[in-house]
Amino acid sequence: MTEEGTMDLTQEIILQHGRLSPYKGKLENPTVKVKLENPLCGDSLRVDIRIVKDQVVDACFSGEGCLISQAAASLLVGEILRVKNLNKIKKFNEETVFKLLGISLTLSRTQCALLSLRALKKAFKIIP
Amino acid sequence: MNKDFPILKQKINGKNLVYLDSAATSLKPKQVIEAVADCCRSYLANVHRGIYQLSEKSTQEYESVRGKVAKLINASPDEVIFTKNTTEAINLVAKVWGEANITKGSKIILSVMEHHSNLVPWQELMRQQVTGNRQQRVVLDINDKGELDLSDLDNKLKGVSLVAITHVSNVLGTINPVKEITQKAHQVGALVLVDGAQAVPHMKVDVKKLGCDFYVFSGHKMLGPSGVGVLWVKKEIADKLPPFLTGGGMVSEVTLEKTSFAEAPHKFEAGTPNIEGVIGLGAAIDYLQKLGMDKVRQHEKALTEYALKKLSKIDGLTIYGPKEEEKRGGIIAFNLAGIHPHDVASLLDKDGIAVRAGFHCAMPVHQRLGINGSTRVSFYIYNSMEDIDKLVQSLEKIKRKLSFRVK
Numbered sequence: 001m002t003e004e005g006t007m008d009l010t011q012e013i014i015l016q017h018g019r020l021s022p023y024k025g026k027l028e029n030p031t032v033k034v035k036l037e038n039p040l041c042g043d044s045l046r047v048d049i050r051i052v053k054d055q056v057v058d059a060c061f062s063g064e065g066c067l068i069s070q071a072a073a074s075l076l077v078g079e080i081l082r083v084k085n086l087n088k089i090k091k092f093n094e095e096t097v098f099k100l101l102g103i104s105l106t107l108s109r110t111q112c113a114l115l116s117l118r119a120l121k122k123a124f125k126i127i128p
Numbered sequence: 129m130n131k132d133f134p135i136l137k138q139k140i141n142g143k144n145l146v147y148l149d150s151a152a153t154s155l156k157p158k159q160v161i162e163a164v165a166d167c168c169r170s171y172l173a174n175v176h177r178g179i180y181q182l183s184e185k186s187t188q189e190y191e192s193v194r195g196k197v198a199k200l201i202n203a204s205p206d207e208v209i210f211t212k213n214t215t216e217a218i219n220l221v222a223k224v225w226g227e228a229n230i231t232k233g234s235k236i237i238l239s240v241m242e243h244h245s246n247l248v249p250w251q252e253l254m255r256q257q258v259t260g261n262r263q264q265r266v267v268l269d270i271n272d273k274g275e276l277d278l279s280d281l282d283n284k285l286k287g288v289s290l291v292a293i294t295h296v297s298n299v300l301g302t303i304n305p306v307k308e309i310t311q312k313a314h315q316v317g318a319l320v321l322v323d324g325a326q327a328v329p330h331m332k333v334d335v336k337k338l339g340c341d342f343y344v345f346s347g348h349k350m351l352g353p354s355g356v357g358v359l360w361v362k363k364e365i366a367d368k369l370p371p372f373l374t375g376g377g378m379v380s381e382v383t384l385e386k387t388s389f390a391e392a393p394h395k396f397e398a399g400t401p402n403i404e405g406v407i408g409l410g411a412a413i414d415y416l417q418k419l420g421m422d423k424v425r426q427h428e429k430a431l432t433e434y435a436l437k438k439l440s441k442i443d444g445l446t447i448y449g450p451k452e453e454e455k456r457g458g459i460i461a462f463n464l465a466g467i468h469p470h471d472v473a474s475l476l477d478k479d480g481i482a483v484r485a486g487f488h489c490a491m492p493v494h495q496r497l498g499i500n501g502s503t504r505v506s507f508y509i510y511n512s513m514e515d516i517d518k519l520v521q522s523l524e525k526i527k528r529k530l531s532f533r534v535k
């Protein structure tokens with residue numbers, strides 16, 4: 001096994017978003033909020049979204065977790081806020097998350113990265 | 129000795145592998161790999177079945193391992209039952225002994241430091257046998273030092289049918305006084321099951337001296353292949369128990385209407401067993417016996433003492449469990465302030481250091497400690513002081529990289 005292409009948790013983007021996310025918090029009156037647990041470690045993550053007329057107007061996340069789950073959640077929420085359009089956000093998939101993170105992940109850590117996406121998908125199921 | 133372990137020749141991320149996860153499973157020496165290969169290559173046939181030479185040779189080899197296991201733990205061969213692993217051994221007891229002996233009003237004592245394997249089968253048994261009555265499970269707590277709190281044991285033992293307790297904790301490393309617990313349990317007529325998964329691979333275990341009634345462990349944690357575990361049951365108890373799984377290999381006479389069962393241990397080993405796995409376990413025991421279990425323990429004790437000293441010097445690092453190496457096996461769980469155990473493990477992996485992170489199949493003890501997981505290192509015969517130096521260096525590096533801006 002070689003170092004090439006292996007996971008690097010100490011990249012600036014992971015550190016910034018994983019530790020000092022600008023999107024961390026809870027919303028006052030979210031349209032939806034979902035909480036999910038990572039089956040691997042039991043860490044939990046909550047995503048809050050406020051939607052007005054098919055547009056996301058605010059979103060954030062909360063919960064404690066590893067760098068990867070926190071960074072992925074932060075980057076995903078950032079992307080949601082950038083895209084805004086609900087129909088486009090519904091198309092987010094695993095690739096979206098991997099691209100945002102920009103580092104390759106080992107098998108076991110993929111779960112951590114996808115926790116926020118799973119929360120988002122669950123949110124879409126309950127959006128009125 | 130490390131030349132006996134082919135996996136250690138590997139480079140991980142360009143670095144020599146430092147394997148610190150033997151509590152999960154151990155590496156295998158070439159003597160074990162060869163024994164399994166040789167069995168498959170030159171004589172493997174089904175056991176207790178054929179009357180041709182190969183089958184007899186297989187049967188002999190297979191049964192001779194039963195003898196080796198018995199010798200290792202000072203038992204008699206017909207008390208040694210081969211299972212898949214520790215987990216299956218405990219489930220076997222929960223089923224064949226539990227279903228006959230745990231009834232409404234029965235009490236079981238467990239401890240907060242049990243592995244899920246020595247907790248869930250009892251929860252399930254209690255759920256089936258005594259619906260909804262939570263009072264039936266008594267849990268031994270730990271004190272601030274990570275040792276079992278036995279202060280109220282006499283009281284807690286009243287009316288208890290079974291004590292199920294780990295010999296060595298797979299998180300805290302604590303070596304529990306199972307002999308003393310057994311003596312007290314027997315005074316009130318309770319039986320004792322000891323989970324030896326983290327003990328037998330690492331120290332001399334004598335089931336007669338311990339005095340317990342059931343003792344279980346896994347071959348894969350003691351240099352052997354996966355898929356073989358051991359259940360030791362005291363003879364007079366085994367004789368009275370009904371069989372576990374039924375079918376071939378565990379019977380003496382079968383008609384279409386009814387069946388008489390073979391004696392222990394065969395009545396608990398239905399179907400074709402993991403023959404080559406058992407042969408491999410035999411080679412593993414030979415390897416350990418040649419080293420001597422006292423030497424194994426000494427080596428790990430020295431490593432643990434050194435690691436405890438070195439790790440405790442790292443600022444922001446919390447070690448769980450007893451502070452003295454005499455009181456613990458070669459297992460150290462810890463946390464680095466502000467850094468998630470999974471990130472610690474991923475970053476150590478980059479330096480070729482393999483450790484476990486998370487709950488190590490023991491969530492209750494983490495809840496008890498008020499932590500959401502830990503990083504765990506565990507040692508075995510192939511580890512050295514140098515491995516610990518590398519671990520400490522890598523942890524210092526991780527801290528430097530990640531500890532800036534800690535909230």
Ligand SMILES: Cc1ncc(COP(=O)(O)O)c(C=O)c1O
Pocket residue numbers: 151152213214215216243245246294296297298323325326346489
């Ligand atoms: C104390 C203890 N009990 C039980 C087990 C379960 O062993 P196995 O997975 O081999 O059944 C383990 C190992 O993971 C352990 O450390």
